[in-house]
Amino acid sequence: MDLIELKSTWDLLQEDVISNDMVNEESLMTSLHSKSKSEISKIKRGLQVKFVIGSVSILFAAALALLSMIKPAFNPLDFIFSPMESAAFLGIMAITLAAMVVFNLRAYAQIEAVESSALNLKENLQNFIKAMKKAIAFNIYSDTLITPIIVTWVYYGYAVQGHPFDINLRTAFLIILLILTALLSYLLGRFMQQLKFGKYLDRLCGYLESLQ
Amino acid sequence: MSQKEQREEEFINLVNESQGIIHKVCRMYCDDEIHRKDLFQEIVLQLWKSYPSFRGDSKFSSWMYRVALNVAIQDFRKEKKRKYLFLESVDFREPSINPDTEINDERIAALYKAIAQLDKIERAIMILHLDEVTNEEIADIVGITQNYVRVKMTRIRRKLAETIKAD
Numbered sequence: 513m514d515l516i517e518l519k520s521t522w523d524l525l526q527e528d529v530i531s532n533d534m535v536n537e538e539s540l541m542t543s544l545h546s547k548s549k550s551e552i553s554k555i556k557r558g559l560q561v562k563f564v565i566g567s568v569s570i571l572f573a574a575a576l577a578l579l580s581m582i583k584p585a586f587n588p589l590d591f592i593f594s595p596m597e598s599a600a601f602l603g604i605m606a607i608t609l610a611a612m613v614v615f616n617l618r619a620y621a622q623i624e625a626v627e628s629s630a631l632n633l634k635e636n637l638q639n640f641i642k643a644m645k646k647a648i649a650f651n652i653y654s655d656t657l658i659t660p661i662i663v664t665w666v667y668y669g670y671a672v673q674g675h676p677f678d679i680n681l682r683t684a685f686l687i688i689l690l691i692l693t694a695l696l697s698y699l700l701g702r703f704m705q706q707l708k709f710g711k712y713l714d715r716l717c718g719y720l721e722s723l724q
Numbered sequence: 725m726s727q728k729e730q731r732e733e734e735f736i737n738l739v740n741e742s743q744g745i746i747h748k749v750c751r752m753y754c755d756d757e758i759h760r761k762d763l764f765q766e767i768v769l770q771l772w773k774s775y776p777s778f779r780g781d782s783k784f785s786s787w788m789y790r791v792a793l794n795v796a797i798q799d800f801r802k803e804k805k806r807k808y809l810f811l812e813s814v815d816f817r818e819p820s821i822n823p824d825t826e827i828n829d830e831r832i833a834a835l836y837k838a839i840a841q842l843d844k845i846e847r848a849i850m851i852l853h854l855d856e857v858t859n860e861e862i863a864d865i866v867g868i869t870q871n872y873v874r875v876k877m878t879r880i881r882r883k884l885a886e887t888i889k890a891d
Contacts, residue, residue: 518884521835522854525751526744528832533747535764540736540743543768550766550799630774630787633848634867636794712800719797722845723868 551712552623552640555647559620562654566613570606577602592669601665608661612654619646634723641716648709652701660693735775738784739768745788745855746771752839752851753796763799767792782864789857790865793848841887846880853877 547553576588577599584595593601622643631639667689671682725733739746746767754760771791778787839847845866852862863870 517831518835518838519854521831524829525748525832525835528829529744529747529751533751534743537736537740540739540768541732543765544732544736544772546765546769548766548769549762550795552798627770627773628777630777630791630794632790632865632867633793633797633845636790636867637797640794640798715800716798719843719845722843723866 551709552627552644555644555709556620556623559616559623559647559650562650563613563616563620566609566616570609570613573602573606573609577606589669592666597669604661604665605658608657612650612657615650615653619643619650622646634720637716637720637723641713641720644709644713644716648705648713651705652698655701656694656698659697660690663693664690731775735772739771739788742785742788745785746792748851748855749789749792749796752847753799753844763796766799767795770795786857786861786865789852793851793865797844797848838884838887841883842880846876846883849873849876850880 579586580588580595580599580602587593587595587598589598589601622639626636626639626643629636629639664686668686671686746764749767750760750763754763771788774791778784839850842850849862849866852865857865859870859873862873866873868876
């Protein structure tokens with residue numbers, strides 16, 4: 513079958529489409545209000561969930577930090593921290609979460625921008641890959657930030673608290689723990705994202721390359 | 725009728741008139757009926773999301789092709805692949821027309837078989853070419869130069885010729 517034959521068959525296909533595939537306006541309307549199953553929509557929904565959890569946690573952590581400072585008797589982390597330490601811990605958590613929420617919003621906005629545009633195939637692929645990479649980076653770095661803070665502070669509460677701050681084995685271990693947890697969280701996060709989206713991104717990058 | 729409803733109706737009317745484009749794209753990128761329906765829904769949804777970007781400076785059909793092909797190119801069938809302890813790696817299979825699908829017309833079956841040999845980008849260019857879209861418009865939709873469209877078409881012709889020879 514050469515190109516000319518393909519063209520005549522294409523006309524035949526058009527007739528087949530008209531007689532078999534056409535849907536009515538009602539079906540079109542249903543499609544319009546359906547839920548997207550695309551990979552990017554799943555990433556978007558994940559970002560939305562993280563945004564809600566992050567925002568609520570910021571408010572919660574900031575309120576508790578403030579309460580710990582104003583009313584030392586009310587110390588939510590009494591079992592490991594002094595009121596000042598609780599305030600510092602919760603304050604750091606609130607700031608870290610706020611940074612994450614900002615990054616989250618930026619990744620979300622980039623995806624929205626790609627979705628609402630109708631660029632040519634090449635530009636759309638470029639922007640789509642960029643937006644996906646940003647969302648994936650958010651997932652990796654949010655874990656890399658939060659996990660070490662929690663682990664290190666908990667270790668601090670149990671092992672270092674009450675001892676004068678000095679460069680000793682405990683403090684050295686605290687720093688090593690911080691670095692190690694951050695490194696492990698980063699590597700695990702990267703591995704997980706690679707498992708989930710690595711092949712998908714590789715294929716899209718391959719298509720983009722074929723258009724360069 | 726609210727403004728939103730009016731806009732929806734206007735959009736549905738426009739899509740309804742040219743819905744053949746979406747169906748043709750779905751036929752060329754899907755391997756079964758369920759996938760075809762899913763992709764159709766995804767394309768309509770994406771057309772609606774990007775509808776505000778349609779300002780009428782290009783043909784509605786060109787705009788529709790651009791969005792539909794973008795969605796089709798980014799769409800893959802998910803496949804669970806290797807297991808790492810309790811984790812599963814996800815592979816994304818490139819959906820392709822199944823040449824063994826029962827098609828009443830032999831010529832359409834042959835067209836499917838030929839298109840199945842092409843990758844997603846080549847398929848996009850091929851669909852546009854078969855639909856008699858000009859090289860200038862193809863270049864605009866794909867985002868490459870007209871020269872590169874010609875180069876791509878030569879490669880596609882060669883690929884198709886090899887498929888025919890192999891048969």
